[in-house]
Amino acid sequence: MNNRHRWVDAGLVLLAIAVRAAAVLILQSHHVPRSTYEHGEIAANLLAGHGFSVRFLGAEGPTSQQAPLYPSLVALAYAIGGVETPSALLWLELGQALLGGLLVLGVLALARELAPDRRAVSIAAGLIAAVHPTLVYAATHVQIALLGATLLTWTLVWAYRTGADGRTAAALITGALLAVLALCDPILSLAGVGALWAIVQGSSAHGRARVVALWLAALVVLTAAAGIAPWIVRNAVVHGEFVAIKSTFGYAFWQGNCALSEGTDKVVRARVELALDEGEKRPGLAALNRRLWAARHEAGYLDDIALSREDLRRLGAVSEPERSRILFRRAIGELRERPGRYWRLCLRRFRSFWLFDETNPKTRVLAYRVSHVGLTLAALLGLGLASRDVRQKLGPTIATALLIALFHALTIVSARFHIPIEPLLAVWAGAGLSRWERLPWRSAAAGDHVVGVGLVRRLGRREVAHGLRPLA
Numbered sequence: 001m002n003n004r005h006r007w008v009d010a011g012l013v014l015l016a017i018a019v020r021a022a023a024v025l026i027l028q029s030h031h032v033p034r035s036t037y038e039h040g041e042i043a044a045n046l047l048a049g050h051g052f053s054v055r056f057l058g059a060e061g062p063t064s065q066q067a068p069l070y071p072s073l074v075a076l077a078y079a080i081g082g083v084e085t086p087s088a089l090l091w092l093e094l095g096q097a098l099l100g101g102l103l104v105l106g107v108l109a110l111a112r113e114l115a116p117d118r119r120a121v122s123i124a125a126g127l128i129a130a131v132h133p134t135l136v137y138a139a140t141h142v143q144i145a146l147l148g149a150t151l152l153t154w155t156l157v158w159a160y161r162t163g164a165d166g167r168t169a170a171a172l173i174t175g176a177l178l179a180v181l182a183l184c185d186p187i188l189s190l191a192g193v194g195a196l197w198a199i200v201q202g203s204s205a206h207g208r209a210r211v212v213a214l215w216l217a218a219l220v221v222l223t224a225a226a227g228i229a230p231w232i233v234r235n236a237v238v239h240g241e242f243v244a245i246k247s248t249f250g251y252a253f254w255q256g257n258c259a260l261s262e263g264t265d266k267v268v269r270a271r272v273e274l275a276l277d278e279g280e281k282r283p284g285l286a287a288l289n290r291r292l293w294a295a296r297h298e299a300g301y302l303d304d305i306a307l308s309r310e311d312l313r314r315l316g317a318v319s320e321p322e323r324s325r326i327l328f329r330r331a332i333g334e335l336r337e338r339p340g341r342y343w344r345l346c347l348r349r350f351r352s353f354w355l356f357d358e359t360n361p362k363t364r365v366l367a368y369r370v371s372h373v374g375l376t377l378a379a380l381l382g383l384g385l386a387s388r389d390v391r392q393k394l395g396p397t398i399a400t401a402l403l404i405a406l407f408h409a410l411t412i413v414s415a416r417f418h419i420p421i422e423p424l425l426a427v428w429a430g431a432g433l434s435r436w437e438r439l440p441w442r443s444a445a446a447g448d449h450v451v452g453v454g455l456v457r458r459l460g461r462r463e464v465a466h467g468l469r470p471l472a
Helices: 003-027 037-047 069-081 086-114 119-131 133-140 145-165 168-184 186-205 210-239 249-257 270-277 285-299 309-316 320-336 341-354 366-385 388-393 395-410 415-435 444-465
Strands: 053-056 059-062
Touching: 003 086, 003 119, 003 133, 003 285, 037 053, 037 069, 059 320, 069 086, 069 145, 069 168, 086 119, 086 133, 086 145, 086 388, 086 415, 119 133, 119 415, 133 145, 133 366, 133 415, 145 168, 145 186, 145 210, 145 395, 145 415, 168 186, 168 210, 186 210, 186 395, 249 320, 249 341, 309 320, 341 395, 341 415, 366 415, 388 395, 388 415, 395 415
Parallel strands: none
Antiparallel strands: 053 059
């Protein structure tokens, strides 16, 4: 990469950080009450010496309701700025603005792995990731989505690198990133399928024996397993049984499929519309953000209407994993009473994942809808226009996105679940330029190669003209 390319990349990274920091300062989300949810409660308990604990489904104590990584980062912000204070949240959100720069750097790296001799692909992908509204807005929230998107992107970057160079060190880094990704959000560990595909694909393209590819893939899996093992052991000690990072699959399935559910964890209430309309004449993005938060609080969670005090009392009397199993069985029973409803919910969730979660007030904003649909269409167009070699290399990213979408279609959906795959969509959109963009934007290495070949040919012709034998 030459110096001009480095300056362009640095500019995109700085742009990403700047727009996210501006969003944090303009929207003032760090002043919104009740915006930290379980992450904030766990973080406060960590600093108070109560360990990784929370009040959940009728009982308070050590929990696996959340994966450990993000609440620990929230606790770090609380340690700097004070527990649940606007100052602490401001530190956290500005840190997430910096994280947005790391995300864009990952998108640039991923695009270069996929299309190393097509510079416009990485520039377009990086620009989209830098300014796409939902990726920017995510920096103003206390949620794992932006961290998950960043880790998912870099995991795939290193998987492609492992396949390309076949180094053991690259495989170890890929496995470590996959472990951290799982400890951020275990659902995103589905990216492991794409990562292993990228390694096998790259090894095959470089003519390595299949056993080498299998060794690299095994090394990634073993490293990832070693990385999550301490948390698995902690869960076994706390709960007295095996818990795969989080204990809440059955709980989430119940939220998305019980008799009162619309396929998400939120409630459709008339008061939500009133909150959206209230103060509509007040101008400014900060005022709009406050209305969206007010509407989101009005929507609440399905637990608010579907669980009685007696339900919570019974759930609180058993272990946390058992609470989740009880709710899972309850959801299955209610689905059996209405045959066909589950598959209708799955179709609704799949549509909501790719379009709009109608139960979330924030997805009703025109700017969200236009940008969301625009990114999806650009990604599909990019896949259709991409050159054959680039489209083939995109396979692992496509598998990753589809597996994550399928999981949420089968269980529960929310707008925030779409954010981790949006950097991949940005890469797909940029890949469309690979059809035309080979010569004008060729890499420095490709240019040097062309110059070298031309020089050798000219020297060869000169030697022939003088009756000399050209060098072999």
